[in-house]
Amino acid sequence: MDSRELGLVLGQQLLGVDDLHYGLWEDDIERKLANLPIAQQRYTEMLAATLPAVAEGVRLLDVGCGTGHILEQLLxxxxxxxxxxxxxxxxxxxxxxxxxxxxxxxxxxxxxxxxLPVEEVAGQYDAIFFSESFQYIDTETALTHAQQLLKPGGSITICDFFKTDKSGDGGPADQIIGGGHRLERFYLQVEAAPFETERDEDITSLVSPNMDVLNDFLMNTIKPAGLTLGEYLQGRYPKTGWLAKRLMGKKFAKLGRKYFSGKRTGETFERYKNYRLLVLRLQSS
Structure with missing residues (x-):
């Protein structure tokens, strides 16, 4: 298990959720951790609404399907x-x-x-969707593969965040929240590909509350628990604690800056990330 998968699995276990994606925090959902599954289901419904209607012969491809919860609902x-x-x-x-x-x-x-063995499944899909998986894939490869995998007139749905022009500005919270392609470069690549943009919606403000909800959980639950456990182990097993600090001190410090600085907030997210819902239609050749 690599570090990326470990982070996703731990997040799933700590939060007790079936989904690994962000939630869609519409106005009627109170911003608290207990409502995260509700917000995530709203997100799923939004994504599902972009897909073609159920019909004989219609086939979808879920790229980066996580725990399979969206896949299960679609089945x-x-x-x-x-x-x-x-x-x-x-x-x-x-x-x-x-x-x-x-x-x-x-x-x-x-x-x-x-x-993916593209040749084996070329031209088999009416729609391909990426639920926060697009950020991990080379954009040119993603668009090229999609052209080959889709049926004529098929579509791509991308629900993911991109880097804003402020990413890398050296601000105090820069790089606290990683991931995402450069939005400007993505648009240029789409223009050069045989796709027509049918929908391009900025939903950053509906997604960013995730960061405030999770930051509250990290700072007020996980961090105090971790400090208490650390103090206990240091007092009970001082030599082991010293050795762990010696060997892992830099990694712990890096994790602390990233997750327990209190800067993983909605405001930080909106400065450095732009979350978009996009539907691209493959043009007829």
Whole structure:
């Protein structure tokens, strides 16, 4: 398990949620951790609304399917869906969900999207969607693969965040929240590809409350618990504590700056990230 997958699995376990994506915090949802699953389901409904209607022969591709919760819901609605998952532990969870659908024909590709056997499934999909997985994939590769995988007139849905022009400005919270492609460069690559932009919606303000909710959890629950445990171990096992600090001190300090500085806020997110819902339609050749 690599560090990226470990972070996702730990987040899932600590927060007790089925989804790994952000939530959509509409006005009627109170900003508290207990409502995160509600906000995440709103996000799922928003994404699902961009997909073609269920019909015979319609097939979707879920790229970076996480725990498989969205995949499961789409199967329940009657869709035929394949999925891509490069993470072994998450793939295991997806496999367990798929056991609930013994008659389905879902193919789970346990590889990176860049390594997908494109020739085997070329022209098979009506829609491809990326739920916070687009940021991990080379943009040119993603668009090129999509051209080959989609049926004529098929679509891509991208629900993810991008770096703003302020990313890298050296501000006090710069690089606190990683990830994302440069938005300006992404637009240029889309212009050069055979896709028409059908929808491009800035939903940053509906997503950024995630950061305030999670920052509150980190600062007021996880950090105090960690400090208490650290004090206990230091008092009970001083030599072990000294050795751990000696070996892991720099890594702990880095984690502290990233997650426990109190700067992982909605305001920081809105400065350095732009969250967008995009639907791109493959143009007829």
């Amino acid at each position: 329940e609605r009657g869709y035929s869906v394949d999925a891509v998952s490069p993470a072994p532990e998450l793939s295991r969870q997806v496999g367990e969900r798929l056991e609930r659908f013994p008659d389905n024909d879902t193919r789970l590709f346990q590889c990176r999207f860049e390594d």
